[in-house]
Amino acid sequence: MNELVREPKQKRAIEKKEKIIKAGFDLICENGYYNTNTAQIAKKAGVSTGIVYQYFKDKYDILFEGLERYSDEIFFPILKNKEISFEKKDFDKMIRQMIEYYISNHKISNIAHEEIMAMIHSDKYVAEFYYKREAEMSSALKDILIKNGFTEENLYERVHIMMGLIDNLCHEVIYHKHDDMNYELMRELVIDTIKNLFKNDLV
Amino acid sequence: MNELVREPKQKRAIEKKEKIIKAGFDLICENGYYNTNTAQIAKKAGVSTGIVYQYFKDKYDILFEGLERYSDEIFFPILKNKEISFEKKDFDKMIRQMIEYYISNHKISNIAHEEIMAMIHSDKYVAEFYYKREAEMSSALKDILIKNGFTEENLYERVHIMMGLIDNLCHEVIYHKHDDMNYELMRELVIDTIKNLFKNDLV
Amino acid sequence: MNELVREPKQKRAIEKKEKIIKAGFDLICENGYYNTNTAQIAKKAGVSTGIVYQYFKDKYDILFEGLERYSDEIFFPILKNKEISFEKKDFDKMIRQMIEYYISNHKISNIAHEEIMAMIHSDKYVAEFYYKREAEMSSALKDILIKNGFTEENLYERVHIMMGLIDNLCHEVIYHKHDDMNYELMRELVIDTIKNLFKNDLV
């Protein structure tokens, strides 16, 4: 363990640190944590192996800082999307937009998404981080909905269930096209189900 | 890579192979694939390291055969449960039983479940295997429901959505107790949601 | 840390372990612990680097087992010397023989002696081991002297002081020939001093 891990202050150093994080995270997202080594990370970041350990405690630390920087982009980009209308009257449209957005986003970071999910399931701290972030995002979405006139009652729970439904649907659509599953139909069933969850708000 | 992997025919040999699979799978489930080595597996199985490579192409092969043998126990034990009534008139009870069963089962194989989920997300072939099995199980459940009087229309899709809802709920309950989430409430919401999915069958 | 360090049972394996200990100890004695690496040890022992860690927990472990095997040869060979007479009447001769023996022995394992002394001074466990062994040897010498008619009173302490005097003298003679020091004279002074320590036994 290097006791002299430094927090870079000069602009160039900060950029270098970011480069390492990006390179490390990209590689891990592409090949998995165990199939990525520090030499590869250093090479991709355009630095020497030694410098890596002046910015990071260990290989794991690179992953973790990467998670902090980039996992929102992969898992929770919806709330940043300005085109989605969260108004009650646009509910049906909103759900459809969220699904569309989710799927297109998943498709871009397909492998990354899966590799990170793998880590969430195998590493305690990654899991902790992810679930905390997930809770924050559910809360944020809840707040947005309240602002748009949704009833507060059970809202957190309903939002959570809704996110799960969307998540499962999209995952299904993207990854494991079962031949005998009708995805158009499934999408409509999911949307109906979500609407039912919010039936009190939708008159 | 050993080209001479043999399929054991004698009884003792078959038992030995099974021992290795069991030992390997147990260890991987407990500590993860990358944190389990072949020496440990051999030791736990009570065989020499060398013999392992007469039964298996490589370490990965042990995992895979383990998956084939034991993953159902971890992921899809519900259908084997004789106490669950799948009749239409017991629908509410059925859902509750499934949730109960799912949770108690998860709790037992907590770590195993997570480690395998990790592999599903990081390994193409494990994923393929799992999703195929998942589809088979959904089909089987669908058939059971049909036998018990459920409408066939969209049934496969509805079953899939239902399983996802239960899965998310249980995962939530078991792993990441968010302080501000009311799980009793959530459970009832999920059950209502599922009932809504099958409203045509439930008059 | 390798949990699977094995204690070799087959003859060839035991020989191999001994070879590693010998190679490691020799290299450490010649170049010092920090200037010896595991690859060198393996090479000198004629084995691969990997095998080293099947017999030893770590590099330090090699050193320590070497100490247990060989340090007596370097530090306390006197008692094994059959030619030395420990009888009271031969006291003067005995001292001279011990000095001779010590010096010739030191000269052979000159560097080894110093490298181990270095470790004794810098490593807690090596020190502990050495001082325990030293005490055992002083006790053994005491017992021999008692058997040869020496008074038991204060004998342990007198033996210890005697050993220190011989040690210093020999070290002086071998390592740092100070130009202005007369070693012949010093030797005689030391012998006289020792005789004085045992004057009650020597009439």
Add this chain to the structure above:
Amino acid sequence: MNELVREPKQKRAIEKKEKIIKAGFDLICENGYYNTNTAQIAKKAGVSTGIVYQYFKDKYDILFEGLERYSDEIFFPILKNKEISFEKKDFDKMIRQMIEYYISNHKISNIAHEEIMAMIHSDKYVAEFYYKREAEMSSALKDILIKNGFTEENLYERVHIMMGLIDNLCHEVIYHKHDDMNYELMRELVIDTIKNLFKNDLV
């Protein structure tokens, strides 16, 4: 190897160099040469790592200059002690004072003493330096004794033997309390032995 090591002439530069030497020596004394790195030294000295190599050829050089500055304090402080009377008539008292002083001094710089001893035994140049200094100190002590009326004959050799006896005794007392060794007794035996060495001077 840096060919441009400069000898600092300005006061501030000299102070900086001294700071590095002190920091380096302190750290090495505490943790050993191999467990001290240049970054730690620079940090403790309050300078940058780069500057170190403007004042010193390499890490070893820092150690060596430290030795030159500070080793006397650790190994030969006795001669500087004004309270010790070296007169013939106070001989018994002198020996006792020296032993006391030695022990209390050892106790303070316990670890430092051992770490430097380790280097003396493992490094040729450190050994050379130390033994030269030791000889100078013996000479100085000899001169003091002559001034106080001691016979010159064999004095250098007798002083050396005496120092060795004290050294061994103190080391014994401080480091490895053997349960079965009577230290009070040993001390008296050593004092008697030393007196015997100087019996011609003590009538």
Add this chain to the structure above:
DNA sequence: TATGAATGAGTCTTCATTCAT
């Protein structure tokens, strides 16, 4: 079949030293 000893490439990490600024 079976053993377990043996291999050696591969991994993370450290650190003395140099270099751009």
Add this chain to the structure above:
DNA sequence: AATGAATGAAGACTCATTCAT
């Protein structure tokens, strides 16, 4: 004269896989 970022070789240790018996 000074900084501290950067280098990269080197080291301890691991482990899937093979081999001699």
